[in-house]
Amino acid sequence: MAATFFGEVVRAPCRAGTEDEEEEEEEGKRETAEDREVRRQLARKREVRLFRRQTKTSLEVSLLEKYPCSKFIIAIGNNAVAFLSSFVMNSGVWEEVGCANLWNEWCRTTDTTHLSPAEAFCVFYHLKSSPSVVLCQCSCYVAEDQQYQWLEKVFGSCARKNMQVTILTCRHVTDYKTSESTSSLHSPFLKALKTQNFKEPPCCSLLEQPNIVHDLPAAVLSYCQVWRIPAVLYLCYTDVMKLDLITVEAFKPILSSRSLKGLVKNIPQSTEILKKLMTTNEIQSNIYT
């Protein structure tokens, strides 16, 4: 509880998240059969499903069981997705091997057969000339109750040790804790986190304590750490969360990493593709059209 300036006592949110626990317990005791049915239906609606858009069939096994790979590159968020689209996917032929269909408060994509570029999506590709390279473009938000399911549907229950995972994502610079003021930081800048089994030197400095990472990037990295898969997360701290040229270009140091080196062919062309992507997006984000 907290007292306001006007002398009223209000319920302050508890940072340990315990208020919900007690309500949950009470709810559990009062739940009727209808409540349970509603909860079950909501859980079913929030299930993560992986399927092939071409054949409109679900994947019976996990994605990496069906398409084993030695390199798995995941872009989470629109800037990371734009980076991979422009710098990696512009060379070679990438075939779509799967698409995740998920629904939550932030991502309401129900029809994944006709996605427009502006819609949030989660699509998996492999390189036709070298199918052991699998790429994931994830611009939709995967909620905390869906992250574990996403991992199961993609990685499966058997840990794959003969692969290396690279994750790219962005966070707002105000999330970065430092003894200086965040207003004095020169963003965007890159930081890395790696699992114990990742032996290569990362392309930028490591994320210092007490900084932490949440959401899907954290879920993937946790999985890799626990199951001893070499993995690295490249985190771009930026002050522009929407699609931004400078933020996307901040990922460029990663192009020299072992995972991406062989995949990147024509950087000037990639920059052109990126500029076109920015222009397309700007037109679409005009609220007057």
Place this chain on the structure above:
Amino acid sequence: MFVPCGESVPDLAGYTFLMPAVSVGNVGQLAMDLIISTLNMCKIGYFYTDCLVPMVGNNPYATAEENSTELSINAEIYALPSKKLVALQLRSIFIKYKSKPFCEKLLSWVKSSNCAKVIVLSSSHSYHRNDLQLRSTPFRYLLTPYVQKSIQTKITSLNWEEMEKSPCIPEINDSEFCIRIPGGGITKTLYDEGHWIANSTQLWSLREDNCSKEIAMVILLKFVSEGDNIPDALGLVEYLNEWLQILKPCCDDPTASALRWKMPSSWRLLFGSGLPPALF
């Protein structure tokens, strides 16, 4: 599930299992940080679960450049074989509806590991105290019936206050009395998991598997308010130390007691980044 760091599963038979509840002020978790950091406990594995919000970061107990790059996740297990202590640290909150399944899975694992006892460090909202509680020590304990007689005797000799029962429905005079731990997160669930079998009115709903949940559990908690809860965490570890004697007892001076506990490097910037100079 428990996933060991090394190739083999460590033998935890007879160990004391220390764990926090994610509770008001995060006091239990802060206390666990102090214990793990001070005793320099070694990470032996992960409790990989879909019940907690995922998070990762570099080694929160780093003391030098060399050990600062080890990745940590949301639920990790540390051990100190010389004192037969095993500690679970939780670093994020529970996903909705997953706190009870977590308690069940965790206690099953603890039971199957043959740990001697479980100690839960927790906290409760200080504004929920009644008049008597306001006038007494802010520390409380709770025991499940399976706690060994020797521990019960020791705790009695320390003159500790047992957590009082309060009306199940506040404001209603003829309401039944029960243990309530507002702001305690999973504390009550853990207590119930280890305790309910002793309540004869619930025997009719016995499930076969629950017969094995005879867990010797001691809960230590402090009444706190949210804010800078470092002093509360220090208080709670000193309270635990009165009984377990993890660190040698020292003089009554609270400042000296506080200095014995090593704050981890991850406690930097607890209240955010530096301030912009332009503010002044």
